[in-house]
Amino acid sequence: MAAADEASRPFAGLSDVSISEDIPVEGDISVSMNSSRRDDDYFSTLDEPVKETILRDLRAVGTKFVHVLYPKRSTALLRDWDLWGPLLLCVTLALLLQGGSADMADQGGPQFAEVFVIVWFGSIIITLNSKLLGGTISFFQSLCVLGYCIMPLTVAMVVCRLVLLVHTGTVSFAVRLALVTASFGWSTFASTAFLADSQPPNRKALVVYPVFLFYFVIGWMVLTFSPSQ
Numbered sequence: 001m002a003a004a005d006e007a008s009r010p011f012a013g014l015s016d017v018s019i020s021e022d023i024p025v026e027g028d029i030s031v032s033m034n035s036s037r038r039d040d041d042y043f044s045t046l047d048e049p050v051k052e053t054i055l056r057d058l059r060a061v062g063t064k065f066v067h068v069l070y071p072k073r074s075t076a077l078l079r080d081w082d083l084w085g086p087l088l089l090c091v092t093l094a095l096l097l098q099g100g101s102a103d104m105a106d107q108g109g110p111q112f113a114e115v116f117v118i119v120w121f122g123s124i125i126i127t128l129n130s131k132l133l134g135g136t137i138s139f140f141q142s143l144c145v146l147g148y149c150i151m152p153l154t155v156a157m158v159v160c161r162l163v164l165l166v167h168t169g170t171v172s173f174a175v176r177l178a179l180v181t182a183s184f185g186w187s188t189f190a191s192t193a194f195l196a197d198s199q200p201p202n203r204k205a206l207v208v209y210p211v212f213l214f215y216f217v218i219g220w221m222v223l224t225f226s227p228s229q
Contacts, residue, residue, distance in 0.1 A: 061082065064148050065085065071194070078137065078194060081140055081141045081145075085147060086148060089148070093115055093153070093154045093218075094114075096157045096158065097115065097225060118218065122217075123143040129207065129210050130195075135195075135207065137195060149188075152182075153187055153215065153219055156183035160179065180222050180223045184219040187218075188208070192207075192211060
């Protein structure tokens, strides 16, 4: 007990110490408002009308469509990814592929769900392949890029159906073949341009190969479509 009293004796007088109000406190104590302003800007969309939110999303989707129409090396689809555009394109393509002669004969043609299965499964394979090769892309970024770049093939499907309404002979097949081939090259080039910065420089050919197969399968579905009589 004596040792404990001696140890606490140097601090015995601290309880009686008081700080006078006349002693100035030196230094500038202030709270920065930049962080709160950033938070307010971030959450300001919670108070905006639903119409403004929808228009803002539509403008963002339209901007990404423009990027696909004029493909160049960019991180726009990777940085601000969304799934609205891929959903719209997949639904449109799936609806256009319905009503084929193979569907009516033996149910062996492309069904509505097959387009979504191909897109999701293809995105998984391409993402895993990129990760194994040292890439930095995520699954949803891959799904966004691949989904938006289906647009040329979707447009080709619309034109192919119009061509099939006019003629179904050899000339029609040649026109559809040229159109699908050009759309396939456009989709592949656009997607690889967006994915370029997320891949290792010396392994880009290995990354492009599954993308090539992905759009080849969709292009084959478009080319082999024939309406039921």
